[in-house]
Structures are given as structure tokens and as C-alpha cells.
Amino acid sequence: MDSGSIITNLIGILTTAGTLFMVAAGLTLVFGALRLINIAHGSFYMYGAYFATTLSAHLAGAGFWVALVVCPLAVAVMGALVEVLVLRRLYRREHLTQLLATFALLLIFADIALRLWGKDVRSIKPPSALSGHFQFAGAAVPIYNLFVIGVAVLVAVGLWALMSRTKLGWRIRAVVDDPEVLASSGTNVPLILTGVFALGALLAGLSGVVIAPQQAVQPGMDAEIIVAAFIVAVIGGLGSIVGAAVGSLVIGVVETLGAVWTPSWASTFIYALMILVLAIRPWGLFGEAER
Amino acid sequence: MMRKNLTAVLAATLLVGPLAACGSSGGSGSGAGGSGGSVTVGESTSLSGSIANLGQTGLQGLQMAVDDINAKGGLLGKKVKVVSADDNAQPATGAANARSMITKDKAVALFGPVSSAVASAEEQVAEQYKTPIFFHTSNDVSLMTKTFTPYAFQNVPNTTMEPRAVADYLAKKVGSKQITIATFAPDYSFGHDTVDGFLQALKKLHVNYKLVKQEFPPLGASNISSYLSALVSAHPQYVFNAQYGGDLVAFTKQASQFGFFKDTTVIAMYAYAPLDALGSAAPTGAIGFDRAAFWAIKNPEMSKFVTAYKAKYKKYPTEWAILAYASAQEWAYGVKKAGSFDSDKVIKEIPGATVPTIIGDMKIRECDHQAEVPEYVGTISKTASSQYGGLHLYDNIFTAPFNDIALTCDEAKALQQ
Numbered sequence: 001m002d003s004g005s006i007i008t009n010l011i012g013i014l015t016t017a018g019t020l021f022m023v024a025a026g027l028t029l030v031f032g033a034l035r036l037i038n039i040a041h042g043s044f045y046m047y048g049a050y051f052a053t054t055l056s057a058h059l060a061g062a063g064f065w066v067a068l069v070v071c072p073l074a075v076a077v078m079g080a081l082v083e084v085l086v087l088r089r090l091y092r093r094e095h096l097t098q099l100l101a102t103f104a105l106l107l108i109f110a111d112i113a114l115r116l117w118g119k120d121v122r123s124i125k126p127p128s129a130l131s132g133h134f135q136f137a138g139a140a141v142p143i144y145n146l147f148v149i150g151v152a153v154l155v156a157v158g159l160w161a162l163m164s165r166t167k168l169g170w171r172i173r174a175v176v177d178d179p180e181v182l183a184s185s186g187t188n189v190p191l192i193l194t195g196v197f198a199l200g201a202l203l204a205g206l207s208g209v210v211i212a213p214q215q216a217v218q219p220g221m222d223a224e225i226i227v228a229a230f231i232v233a234v235i236g237g238l239g240s241i242v243g244a245a246v247g248s249l250v251i252g253v254v255e256t257l258g259a260v261w262t263p264s265w266a267s268t269f270i271y272a273l274m275i276l277v278l279a280i281r282p283w284g285l286f287g288e289a290e291r
Numbered sequence: 292m293m294r295k296n297l298t299a300v301l302a303a304t305l306l307v308g309p310l311a312a313c314g315s316s317g318g319s320g321s322g323a324g325g326s327g328g329s330v331t332v333g334e335s336t337s338l339s340g341s342i343a344n345l346g347q348t349g350l351q352g353l354q355m356a357v358d359d360i361n362a363k364g365g366l367l368g369k370k371v372k373v374v375s376a377d378d379n380a381q382p383a384t385g386a387a388n389a390r391s392m393i394t395k396d397k398a399v400a401l402f403g404p405v406s407s408a409v410a411s412a413e414e415q416v417a418e419q420y421k422t423p424i425f426f427h428t429s430n431d432v433s434l435m436t437k438t439f440t441p442y443a444f445q446n447v448p449n450t451t452m453e454p455r456a457v458a459d460y461l462a463k464k465v466g467s468k469q470i471t472i473a474t475f476a477p478d479y480s481f482g483h484d485t486v487d488g489f490l491q492a493l494k495k496l497h498v499n500y501k502l503v504k505q506e507f508p509p510l511g512a513s514n515i516s517s518y519l520s521a522l523v524s525a526h527p528q529y530v531f532n533a534q535y536g537g538d539l540v541a542f543t544k545q546a547s548q549f550g551f552f553k554d555t556t557v558i559a560m561y562a563y564a565p566l567d568a569l570g571s572a573a574p575t576g577a578i579g580f581d582r583a584a585f586w587a588i589k590n591p592e593m594s595k596f597v598t599a600y601k602a603k604y605k606k607y608p609t610e611w612a613i614l615a616y617a618s619a620q621e622w623a624y625g626v627k628k629a630g631s632f633d634s635d636k637v638i639k640e641i642p643g644a645t646v647p648t649i650i651g652d653m654k655i656r657e658c659d660h661q662a663e664v665p666e667y668v669g670t671i672s673k674t675a676s677s678q679y680g681g682l683h684l685y686d687n688i689f690t691a692p693f694n695d696i697a698l699t700c701d702e703a704k705a706l707q708q
Contacts, residue, residue: 005524008549012520110339119343120606121537121568123544133550140523142548145516214544216537216568220340220511256517259506260524267509 004138015145017252018152022207024232024244026200032239033196039102042226043109044201048208049217053122064127072205079201126213237287329370333392334402338377341511345405352612356619385409389416399632407431417442425618435659436706446662450484456666456691458492469499476533478507485533532559540568573683575673583613584667587688592649617648658700663693
């Protein structure tokens with residue numbers, strides 16, 4: 001492989017990993033704090049993208065930048081409502097009930113999206129500052145891909161700082177370990193849970209906005225991403241942010257190099273890898289074995 | 292091991308998912324007998340997921356054709372009703388829908404799905420219940436060869452014709468120059484067949500090409516950056532891309548960010564829908580092909596249809612809508628000639644006939660019930676069309692004639708069992 005190909009593949013790996021990480025991190029964060037696997041997490045990603053197409057259609061020029069701030073917040077509000085109105089009632093139920101309920105939410109959100117946006121394929125243009133590419137060591141480097149990677153890195157660093165450097169992060173971790181003690185020490189546990197869920201939704205929404213100029217925004221993208229994000233979270237270990245980051249990178253490497261060396265087997269490798277991880281470490285690479 | 296159980300349950304939920312999303316809509320007919328009342332036709336197609344746009348606009352074309360028939364007093368004095376259902380691109384669901392439309396809704400004709408795999412399943416149902424079925428989107432050549440039944444009709448350039456038309460165009464363009472080619476196609480039978488057909492056609496035309504990369508990303512995968520990186524690294528002069536709809540839009544956006552369209556000529560199904568989705572981001576200079584380019588079909592009926600469609604759905608008609616409309620006209624022609632809705636009478640009237648449709652006179656071949664339709668190929672224009680809302684359409688449109696690209700009747704018959 002020449003240096004150009006190495007750089008091209010590296011960009012492919014990091015772009016795939018970056019978009020996956022933002023969605024998988026939210027999924028895994030919510031699982032960590034709420035012990036809930038939210039299938040409707042894919043809807044937040046899709047709504048982020050759809051909101052962005054609508055907003056940038058109405059705002060010329062700076063539309064994308066406004067969407068980048070406003071749309072994830074709108075999705076976060078949506079997430080908070082879902083948590084308060086629906087999921088809060090399900091925390092003490094069986095996991096099967098939770099799965100079916102969030103799966104129902106995914107279908108309902110998909111139907112609402114069809115009513116609102118129809119079945120057309122939508123797309124938005126990247127802002128002019130981020131379009132185009134430059135040559136580097138014999139490879140064309142798309143600026144937008146660097147932007148996607150940059151946003152993912154910021155999200156990763158931000159999440160790490162939040163969880164390990166702030167009081168709020170300490171409380172979130174305490175919610176996972178001992179909600180009763182935390183509640184008796186005067187912390188508003190339900191508020192923290194709603195906040196974590198909204199944050200997870202925000203991250204999915206952000207990923208949706210970020211991919212909108214690169215991918216087709218269309219029905220079905222919710223289900224597609226949830227499968228991929230779930231595989232990442234399982235490989236990395238449900239509940240672990242570091243695991244989500246490593247899991248995304250692993251998937252990025254397997255997909256990209258798989259596509260280069262054995263194109264038609266790339267997606268098979270990913271499932272095989274998931275089975276392998278489940279067989280050896282059922283709790284994932286960075287997860288913890290059940291207490 | 293709670294987490295292990297969770298995983299199993301989740302996996303099961305995700306797998307069952309597509310089944311839960313199906314449903315049917317529309318009214319039911321009152322059978323075929325007597326005068327007055329109504330008859331029902333059915334269309335089970337993909338109305339959800341990443342190919343929903345193909346299914347939906349096809350259904351809209353059928354609905355408009357039926358509305359136009361009804362506005363002129365119906366067929367043999369009866370109003371025509373359309374029932375529809377979502378097949379989720381699953382052959383079993385499509386077959387079940389088709390069966391239910393025939394037995395429960397008393398559908399007298401079926402119109403085809405998007406996916407050829409589903410079409411093949413529905414073709415068997417059509418034969419079993421002796422009900423005519425018209426394929427206007429799925430285009431696998433084996434529907435009219437390997438699994439041919441007299442109840443099935445295909446009104447799309449099939450998987451032999453379409454890539455041959457494009458190969459013809461490319462051969463004229465490159466002459467005897469040596470070129471490097473890569474292929475990119477969704478990983479299922481349509482993608483593989485179309486790519487194979489294209490390469491075979493190039494060989495037959497003695498194009499001097501070297502294949503540098505072949506990739507088959509999964510159908511509907513919107514994140515293809517890994518596949519794309521591999522393609523970019525291969526530096527092909529030409530890429531034949533058999534993706535369509537949203538997949539093609541995603542490919543185009545990501546590839547153009549690599550500056551890919553500057554040194555590489557992409558050849559792909561840049562029909563109206565992806566060109567509309569891309570807008571000013573359309574890859575000018577790339578080679579596009581379209582099964583029914585409304586802007587290239589010049590006749591008063593087409594203009595009337597385009598205007599009416601635009602007024603109703605706020606968009607121009609896709610090739611899927613146009614060919615669905617023509618298919619309904621074909622069925623109605625057969626019914627009128629037969630003077631009856633009876634399947635066996637209707638299907639005798641169509642083969643060999645020349646049916647007037649919005650795409651012009653459409654001849655239906657007797658040997659395999661393939662409509663003698665052309666394929667439209669062109670280079671995406673650098674200038675946006677002022678007539679069609681600023682879309683980048685084709686320069687020098689090339690209409691590949693049916694006889695140049697289709698299997699001969701002898702070849703088709705040899706493939707029929």
C-alpha cells in the first residue's frame with residue numbers, strides 16, 4: 001500500500017468510527033445510567049438529520065451551523081420528553097418489556113417522520129468552508145471528513161471530562177452503582193436520569209446533523225444505525241464510553257480494510273467479530289461482568 | 292448473566308423488526324362480475340426503508356393512471372380501485388400480500404414490487420392464481436426467462452438491456468483507447484447481475500479495459516466511507532456504479548468530497564430522483580442513465596402527465612412512476628380488447644400488441660412478454676435546466692434502441708425452461 005492509500009484508508013476508518021461513536025456513546029451512556037437499551041436511539045439520530053435538512057432548507061448560507069447547534073438541542077428535548085412520559089414508568093420492569101416499548105417507539109417515530117418528511121431522499125450541502133479537499137502525501141483529503149472526525153474527538157474528550165472530572169459525572173456514575181445512597185444524600189436522581197437520557201439523545205441527534213451533508217437522509221436510517229451502534233456497544237462493553245470508542249474504531253478498521261481486501265465479506269467480518277467477543281467476553285472488551 | 296439475555300432478546304427484536312412494520316391500506320373491490328360497481332387492482336411494493344421512494348412513486352404513477360381511467364368513465368363501465376401494501380423488500384411478505392390481494396380483495400391484476408427477489412415470489416403467486424402481473428420497477432431478466440409465466444409482463448429495460456445500453460454509450464465515447472474501470476454495486480443479485488452484464492457488454496464491444504477494483508457494499512448502507520476509500524485508492528478512470536436512490540446520493544456526496552469526480556467518470560443511475568435530491572451538488576460530467584427520462588420523452592401525453600403529476604405531488608415523476616403509469620395503460624388496453632376482466636382473455640390480447648402509452652407506442656414482445664422500451668443515457672449537464680426547476684439533466688441524450696440491447700427471442704426462449 002502506498003502512502004496515499006494508507007491515508008485514504010485511515011480517513012475512512014476514522015470517519016466510520018467517528019459517526020458510529022457519537023451514536024454508540026449515547027446508547028452506552030443511557031445503558032450505564034438507566035440500565036435500559038433504547039432501540040429508539042436510532043430515531044434520535046434520524047430526527048437530528050431530518051431537522052437539519054428542514055432547517056437548512058429555510059436558512060441559506062449559515063443554515064448548517066445553526067442546525068449544528070439547534071437540532072441536537074431539539075432532539076435532546078425530544079429525548080427528555082420520551083424519558084419523562086414513557087420510559088420512567090418502565091425502569092423496574094423486565095428488560096423484554098423495555099426492549100419492546102422502545103422498539104414500539106422506534107416504529108412510532110418512523111411513522112411520524114414519514115408523515116412529516118415523506119419518503120423522498122433528502123440531502124444538504126456541506127457549508128462552503130467544509131467542502132472540497134486538499135492533497136496530502138499523494139491522497140485527496142476531504143475537509144468534511146476531517147470535520148466529522150474532529151467533532152467525534154471533541155465529543156469523546158467532552159464525555160471523558162464530564163464523567164471523570166466533574167461532580168455531575170461522579171453523580172452519574174453513582175446513579176449506576178447505588179441510586180438509593182445517592183438519593184438519600186439529597187441528589188435528585190430522576191432529574192439526573194432525565195438529563196443523561198437527554199444527553200444520549202443529543203449525541204445521537206448531533207451525529208445525525210453531522211452526517212446529513214454526507215449521506216442520504218431517508219427512511220430506514222434509524223434502524224440501520226441502531227444495529228451498527230448496538231454491535232459497537234456490545235463489542236466495547238455496554239455502559240463503557242471507552243468501550244464505545246474502541247468498539248467504533250474496531251468496526252471502522254474491520255469495515256475499511258475488509259472493503260479493501262475482501263470487499264464482499266466486510267460486513268460478515270463484523271458479525272463474526274461480535275460473536276467472537278460475545279463468546280470470549282460476553283460483557284464486551286471494556287464492560288464489567290455482571291455483579 | 293443478565294447482559295447475555297439482553298443481547299439475545301435485542302437480537303431477536305431487531306430481526307423480527309421488519310415483519311412488524313408491514314400493513315395494508317386501501318379499499319377492496321367488489322369482484323369482476325356484472326356491470327357497474329368496481330374492480331380492484333393490487334400493488335404490493337416497498338413503501339418503507341431505503342427503497343421506499345421507488346415503491347411510493349411507482350404506486351403514485353399507478354394511482355394516477357387509474358384516476359385517469361376512472362375520470363374517463365372507468366373500464367368496461369366499472370371504476371377501478373387500487374389496493375396497496377408494504378412488502379418491506381421481503382419476498383415472503385410480497386407473496387403473502389399478493390395472495391391476499393387476489394383472494395381477499397379480488398384483485399384482477401397485480402402491479403410489481405421494487406425488488407426482483409420479491410417480484411420472483413409474486414410471479415409464482417400470479418401464475419398459481421392465474422392473475423396478470425406487470426413489473427414496472429424490478430427488472431431481473433430471469434423474471435421473463437428462467438421463471439417466465441404467461442401471466443407476467445415486464446415493462447422496464449431488464450438487467451441485460453440496461454447495462455448494455457450504458458456499455459454502448461461508453462464504447463462510442465472511448466473508442467479503442469485503453470481505460471481502467473472499477474465497479475461499485477449493492478451486494479445482491481441485481482447489483483451483481485448488472486455489473487456482470489456491463490462487463491460482458493464491454494467485452495462484446497471490444498472495449499479495451501482493465502478492471503482495477505470491484506466492490507459490493509450492502510444495499511441501503513448509507514455510511515460507505517470505508518468502501519469509498521478503497522475505491523478512491525484504486526484511481527480508476529471510469530466507475531460503473533449500479534447503486535440507485537439514496538445509496539447513489541450518499542455515494543455521490545461522499546465521493547465528491549474526495550474530489551473523485553474530477554479525475555474519474557462515474558457511470559450511474561442518475562435518474563430524476565437522485566438528480567433532484569442532489570440539486571446543485573449533481574456530479575456534472577458524470578454519465579447517467581434513466582429508464583424513462585420524462586424530459587427526453589417528447590409527446591403530448593407525457594407533457595400532460597408530467598404537468599398533472601407535478602400539480603398533485605409537487606415533484607416531477609420518477610421513472611418508476613412513469614413506467615407504472617404505462618403498465619396500467621397496458622393492462623387497461625388488454626381488458627378493453629378482451630372486453631372482459633378475465634385473466635386468461637386479458638393476457639392473450641397483450642403479447643404482440645402495440646399499446647399506446649405515455650412513453651409512446653409500447654410494443655410487447657410475444658416470446659418473453661418484454662416491453663420493447665429503450666434506455667436513456669447521457670452526460671450530466673454543467674448547466675442547470677431553467678425549464679425543470681434548476682435541475683442538472685443530461686446533455687446529448689442517447690436513446691439506446693431496444694433491438695440493440697435486448698436478448699433476441701431465440702436467446703430468451705433458450706433461457707426459458
